[in-house]
Amino acid sequence: MTAKGETIQxxxxxxxxxxxNKAGRLSEVTRILAEAQINIxxxxxxDTSDFGILRLIVSDNDKAKDALRKHGFTVGKTDxxxxxxxxxxxxxxxxxxxxxxxxxxVEYMYAFVQQSxxxxxxxxxxxxxxxxxxxxxxxxxxxxEGKTLYGM
Amino acid sequence: xxxxxxxxxxxxxxxxxxxxxxxxxxxxxVYATVPFYRQKFQEAKVAPSDIKSLEDLRxxxxxxxxxxxxxxxFGMFAVPxxxxxxxxxxxxxxxxxxxxxxxxxxxxxxxxxxxRALAAGGASRGDIIHNAYGYGLFTGGLGVHYGAERLGxxxxxxxxxxxxxxxxxxxxxxxxVITCTPSYALHLAEVAREVGVDFKDLKxxxxxxxxxxxxxxMRQEIERKLHLNAVDIYGLSEVMGPGVAVECAEAKKGLxxxxxxxxxxxxxxETGEPLPxxxxxxxxxxxxxxxxxxxxxxxxxxxxxxxxxxxxxxRTLVRMNRVTGRTDDMLIIRGVNVFPSQIESVLMEIEGVxxxxxxxVDREGNLDILTILVEVGEHVFSDEVRKLxxxxxxxxxxxxxYFGVSANVKLVEPKTIARSEGKAQRVIDNRKI
Numbered sequence: 415m416t417a418k419g420e421t422i423q424x425x426x427x428x429x430x431x432x433x434x435n436k437a438g439r440l441s442e443v444t445r446i447l448a449e450a451q452i453n454i455x456x457x458x459x460x461d462t463s464d465f466g467i468l469r470l471i472v473s474d475n476d477k478a479k480d481a482l483r484k485h486g487f488t489v490g491k492t493d494x495x496x497x498x499x500x501x502x503x504x505x506x507x508x509x510x511x512x513x514x515x516x517x518x519x520v521e522y523m524y525a526f527v528q529q530s531x532x533x534x535x536x537x538x539x540x541x542x543x544x545x546x547x548x549x550x551x552x553x554x555x556x557x558x559e560g561k562t563l564y565g566m
Numbered sequence: 567x568x569x570x571x572x573x574x575x576x577x578x579x580x581x582x583x584x585x586x587x588x589x590x591x592x593x594x595x596v597y598a599t600v601p602f603y604r605q606k607f608q609e610a611k612v613a614p615s616d617i618k619s620l621e622d623l624r625x626x627x628x629x630x631x632x633x634x635x636x637x638x639x640f641g642m643f644a645v646p647x648x649x650x651x652x653x654x655x656x657x658x659x660x661x662x663x664x665x666x667x668x669x670x671x672x673x674x675x676x677x678x679x680x681x682r683a684l685a686a687g688g689a690s691r692g693d694i695i696h697n698a699y700g701y702g703l704f705t706g707g708l709g710v711h712y713g714a715e716r717l718g719x720x721x722x723x724x725x726x727x728x729x730x731x732x733x734x735x736x737x738x739x740x741x742x743v744i745t746c747t748p749s750y751a752l753h754l755a756e757v758a759r760e761v762g763v764d765f766k767d768l769k770x771x772x773x774x775x776x777x778x779x780x781x782x783x784m785r786q787e788i789e790r791k792l793h794l795n796a797v798d799i800y801g802l803s804e805v806m807g808p809g810v811a812v813e814c815a816e817a818k819k820g821l822x823x824x825x826x827x828x829x830x831x832x833x834x835x836e837t838g839e840p841l842p843x844x845x846x847x848x849x850x851x852x853x854x855x856x857x858x859x860x861x862x863x864x865x866x867x868x869x870x871x872x873x874x875x876x877x878x879x880x881r882t883l884v885r886m887n888r889v890t891g892r893t894d895d896m897l898i899i900r901g902v903n904v905f906p907s908q909i910e911s912v913l914m915e916i917e918g919v920x921x922x923x924x925x926x927v928d929r930e931g932n933l934d935i936l937t938i939l940v941e942v943g944e945h946v947f948s949d950e951v952r953k954l955x956x957x958x959x960x961x962x963x964x965x966x967x968y969f970g971v972s973a974n975v976k977l978v979e980p981k982t983i984a985r986s987e988g989k990a991q992r993v994i995d996n997r998k999i
């Protein structure tokens with residue numbers, strides 16, 4: 415397997431949804447996903463005074479996207495990286511130190527719901543994903559493959 | 567008070583005789599010098615010599631804003647450029663402004679009409695006029711300025727903006743008359759209160775307000791807050807600029823049209839048929855003394871009606887009632903003409919933005935607030951907040967650059983803008999005017 419193929423496997427697909435900052439929009443999304451029998455693995459909501467962006471990792475990305483689009487939502491797709499973090503003081507810090515030293519910029523991050531064994535899982539959004547994966551794996555940090563994550 | 571008592575109180579018969587003579591001379595001139603008019607008259611099978619009475623005016627074709635645009639920039643001028651001493655312009659629907667020109671005599675005529683308007687509002691020689699209309703391509707600032715000088719008053723060419731400084735200047739200079747848009751007048755009152763200045767302590771006695779629609783309630787509010795007498799002034803650059811019609815301080819009930827220079831008609835906006843006095847319709851003007859930029863039956867798209875009743879001020883000039891609306895979708899935001907189609911072209915210049923937008927106009931305090939709702943499609947969507955904020959700022963900056971008016975930009979979900987029968991409702995005007 416080539417190095418390039420490896421990073422592709424290391425990518426996790428995340429969908430993002432544009433939401434107006436008004437009552438009931440978030441529950442509209444969760445209703446649509448529930449009705450489509452889609453499980454939410456992780457989510458994060460970033461908002462400003464008038465709009466929000468909901469980022470989701472779900473059990474079935476394509477199905478989720480179709481369902482949301484059908485209901486008129488604007489849906490985007492981005493690749494992110496899931497990293498195993500030791501569930502102890504300094505666990506996340508060690509990873510951020512690696513990234514800082516390598517000058518890799520983190521756009522945003524959020525925690526995954528499920529644990530991986532005794533470790534927590536953090537979702538990272540990088541501007542330069544391949545470079546970030548390389549830095550992380552070379553430092554012995556465990557990056558979780560997409561197909562493993564969706565089924566966790 | 568009257569600046570030109572002879573012409574402002576002419577008996578109807580004498581006025582109409584002057585109007586006919588001046589109309590005939592104008593028609594001969596435009597027929598000879600403006601290819602657009604010659605062609606339009608020929609198409610309508612009417613020659614200047616066919617116009618033998620004022621009633622014959624209705625045989626002439628209308629002139630539309632589009633005609634002015636099609637002849638951009640100087641195609642409608644009736645004199646060679648060396649006779650044009652001034653150029654003004656106003657915004658148009660496609661981004662091209664409507665350009666108008668004036669000869670030295672036109673400027674003198676305009677100054678006279680503006681002096682009459684200021685006098686009608688209560689100004690005279692010895693007054694200090696704080697002129698807060700914008701100076702520039704817009705006719706407001708310079709139009710009022712020349713009128714004030716013609717009147718013999720002292721004019722402060724303060725123009726728009728920097729409100730706190732304006733308050734300092736009006737206080738220190740002891741201004742007695744103010745000219746600006748009615749919404750800016752109320753904004754001034756608000757800022758004055760913030761900086762601890764009470765208009766009661768200032769020397770203002772009169773205000774001449776225009777360039778945007780306003781209401782009787784707003785007049786009362788302005789009079790109460792600014793402690794002055796407020797009158798309405800009307801004008802548009804295509805016809806001349808401010809001073810085409812003005813209210814008298816005596817009656818404050820309708821605007822006297824300067825009929826010795828303009829013939830006013832009210833027509834049915836769809837059929838084009840002239841309507842009798844008192845009926846609401848579209849206001850149409852024909853200039854009968856202008857040299858550089860005469861207009862024949864110009865469709866203003868302003869909705870109003872005419873009142874021929876004698877006025878207590880003694881003027882015999884017909885009164886035009888307050889403009890109650892427009893026949894098109896033009897918005898006037900803080901005195902600036904804004905067409906939804908212009909906003910649309912500004913939006914479409916940004917890659918990925920779809921033409922799904924809505925303009926919401928509110929009046930917060932006393933200022934017009936324009937909010938542009940823009941639907942977020944997948945081409946501009948990003949999972950990063952920062953990128954969407956950059957998009958909002960970019961739209962807002964482009965609007966400001968294009969119109970000189972700032973707008974709030976709000977990103978909304980797709981399909982949130984109501985579409986009725988496939989046609990989106992582009993404008994929601996929440997202003998109570």
